[in-house]
Amino acid sequence: MAQITLPASKTATGASLDWKKWIGVTPFFLFAILFLILPSLRLFIGSFTDNEGRFTIANVLQLFEQRSILDAYWLSIRISAVTAIAGGIFGFLLAYAVTIGGLPRPLRTTLITFSGVASNFAGVPLAFAFVATLGRTGIVTAILRDVFHVNIYQAGFNLYSFLGLSLTYMYFQFPLMVLIMAPALDGLKREWREAAENLGASSLQYWTRIALPVLLPSILGAMILLFGNAFGAYATAYALTGGAMPIVTIQIGAQIRGDVLHNPGLGYAMAMGMVFIMAISLAGYSWLQRISERWLR
Amino acid sequence: MAATYLGKVAAMITRLRRIPFWSWFWFLLGTLYFILPLYATLEFSLEMERDRISLLAYERAFADPEFIETFVYSNLLAIATIIISIILIVPTAYWIRLRVPEARRIVEFITLLPFVIPAIILVFGLIRIYSSPVQVPLTDITLLQPLTNFNLGTNILIVAGYMVLAMPYMYRSVDTGMRTVDVRTLTEAAQSLGASWLTIIARVILPNIRAALLSGALLTFAIVVGEVTLASFLGVPAFGPYLFLLGQHRAYEPAALSFTSFLLTWLAMGIIQLVTGGQGQAAGAH
Numbered sequence: 001m002a003q004i005t006l007p008a009s010k011t012a013t014g015a016s017l018d019w020k021k022w023i024g025v026t027p028f029f030l031f032a033i034l035f036l037i038l039p040s041l042r043l044f045i046g047s048f049t050d051n052e053g054r055f056t057i058a059n060v061l062q063l064f065e066q067r068s069i070l071d072a073y074w075l076s077i078r079i080s081a082v083t084a085i086a087g088g089i090f091g092f093l094l095a096y097a098v099t100i101g102g103l104p105r106p107l108r109t110t111l112i113t114f115s116g117v118a119s120n121f122a123g124v125p126l127a128f129a130f131v132a133t134l135g136r137t138g139i140v141t142a143i144l145r146d147v148f149h150v151n152i153y154q155a156g157f158n159l160y161s162f163l164g165l166s167l168t169y170m171y172f173q174f175p176l177m178v179l180i181m182a183p184a185l186d187g188l189k190r191e192w193r194e195a196a197e198n199l200g201a202s203s204l205q206y207w208t209r210i211a212l213p214v215l216l217p218s219i220l221g222a223m224i225l226l227f228g229n230a231f232g233a234y235a236t237a238y239a240l241t242g243g244a245m246p247i248v249t250i251q252i253g254a255q256i257r258g259d260v261l262h263n264p265g266l267g268y269a270m271a272m273g274m275v276f277i278m279a280i281s282l283a284g285y286s287w288l289q290r291i292s293e294r295w296l297r
Numbered sequence: 298m299a300a301t302y303l304g305k306v307a308a309m310i311t312r313l314r315r316i317p318f319w320s321w322f323w324f325l326l327g328t329l330y331f332i333l334p335l336y337a338t339l340e341f342s343l344e345m346e347r348d349r350i351s352l353l354a355y356e357r358a359f360a361d362p363e364f365i366e367t368f369v370y371s372n373l374l375a376i377a378t379i380i381i382s383i384i385l386i387v388p389t390a391y392w393i394r395l396r397v398p399e400a401r402r403i404v405e406f407i408t409l410l411p412f413v414i415p416a417i418i419l420v421f422g423l424i425r426i427y428s429s430p431v432q433v434p435l436t437d438i439t440l441l442q443p444l445t446n447f448n449l450g451t452n453i454l455i456v457a458g459y460m461v462l463a464m465p466y467m468y469r470s471v472d473t474g475m476r477t478v479d480v481r482t483l484t485e486a487a488q489s490l491g492a493s494w495l496t497i498i499a500r501v502i503l504p505n506i507r508a509a510l511l512s513g514a515l516l517t518f519a520i521v522v523g524e525v526t527l528a529s530f531l532g533v534p535a536f537g538p539y540l541f542l543l544g545q546h547r548a549y550e551p552a553a554l555s556f557t558s559f560l561l562t563w564l565a566m567g568i569i570q571l572v573t574g575g576q577g578q579a580a581g582a583h
Binding site: 021022024025027028029031032034035036038039040042043046090093094096097098101102103107109111112113114116117118120121123124125126127128129130132133138139140170171174175178228231232233234235238239249252253255256257267271274275278279282 | 317319320321323324326327330331333334335336337338340341385386388389392393396397400404407409410411412413414415416417418419420421422423424425426457458460461516519520523524525526530537540541544551552554555556558559562563565566567569570
């Protein structure tokens with residue numbers, strides 16, 4: 001497929017060489033087509049096909065009409081945005097603390113290692129860990145009740161709710177922010193700060209006029225990545241709430257198990273809507289990353 | 298009198314200011330967030346016997362034959378995924394570096410696609426494609442039964458799915474590894490000594506990027522061993538779905554296994570930190 005795009009070579013031998021050198025990457029393309037492109041394409045085509053196999057855009061339009069689908073998207077977007085912003089701010093502050101915040105060097109290595117672990121610790125074990133922490137009989141619940149006399153469950157808290165799921169997602173969200181922001185904060189040049197101070201700028205002025213504007217694209221980019229990270233999550237939410245929180249991934253899971261929407265095409269369209277949002281967030285991330293590379297590194 | 302007092306206070310404030318209060322504050326808060334759920338899981342897992350701390354939950358959990366079966370099976374899946382990924386990706390990255398640099402952009406684009414297509418969407422597509430027989434295009438001639446209908450077929454599907462999930466990390470590890478060694482010079486040296494392509498890749502390139510391979514492999518391991526989404530929808534007897542079901546009707550054993558799987562993730566990431574010199578990476582099977 002790709003060799004067609006190559007410029008025609010001057011000689012016949014050159015042409016055959018050009019063609020042959022693509023053989024080395026053929027297995028990779030074959031694999032990608034079979035197990036990544038074809039399955040995605042099947043869902044894409046399916047979302048524009050009605051039950052009789054004809055082309056239609058009704059499925060896509062119906063995404064915006066059916067209440068339960070809109071609610072699922074909205075819930076997923078809210079939960080992803082909240083954990084991306086909160087996890088982003090918290091992760092940034094942590095990354096700041098261990099890079100230029102004046103903490104001893106060994107703490108940095110510890111935090112980065114822990115972040116690597118925590119950002120990979122998800123799914124069923126994470127859900128169980130949070131049940132043991134913030135569930136009805138969880139340790140933190142008990143400490144708050146016995147030591148601080150605050151019964152969070154009587155106060156309306158529930159682990160199997162928006163707040164509970166968000167707190168659980170935070171466990172892999174802010175470590176990811178630490179991993180992305182630590183190198184970016186390292187990229188801030190000491191000379192900028194010295195130059196600002198020589199010109200009489202205060203610490204606040206340095207941060208608002210120099211450091212934050214330089215860091216802003218990578219902060220925003222990282223938060224967008226966090227958004228996508230939460231948006232695509234399935235196992236953690238399913239293990240924690242067992243389907244009680246109808247986010248998009250859970251709804252798609254139900255659709256795969258047994259056509260709950262009573263319209264296969266609508267299910268495909270729902271999946272494609274998700275891919276669309278993920279694609280936009282990844283594009284936004286890589287765009288902001290390119291901007292930030294102008295200054296950092 | 299008042300002046301010396303003020304002076305002392307001022308001196309104390311300067312000393313306090315040298316201690317980065319807010320840095321410590323955020324660091325301790327972060328540490329608490331990391332530690333508390335793990336501590337809670339650990340404590341809970343040790344409380345199976347009344348009024349006594351014991352490892353009973355661990356003993357029970359590890360003794361369950363179904364645990365052993367699913368855990369071994371998931372580890373086999375991880376090993377298969379790692380080996381086939383290396384066989385697929387190392388020659389591709391090598392060939393791109395040496396012969397077809399113009400393929401770099403498209404290959405990198407493809408390796409990033411799994412970030413756009415979450416596991417739940419991937420398994421949706423895989424099931425829809427491979428639950429019908431494989432036919433010669435435009436005819437009714439059947440080449441292959443539906444892959445989801447027999448064991449080997451399902452195993453092929455799930456390993457392929459895991460290879461897709463691990464592809465961004467594996468490709469980036471391998472590519473970074475090759476950037477640090479001079480692939481071209483190594484190849485020319487090996488060729489001038491009469492080595493074949495296979496020998497070059499297996500005996501020259503692979504040993505030179507072993508740190509990168511190890512880090513890619515361990516990340517893949519961390520993704521695959523506890524994975525739930527692909528495993529449960531393809532209906533394979535893997536560790537992730539087993540742990541999920543165990544959590545439905547048991548309390549202490551799942552906590553014990555959760556803590557164990559955290560230790561495994563920690564071990565894998567710790568080794569990665571060691572071999573890559575602190576360049577942390579994040580994967581995601583959330």
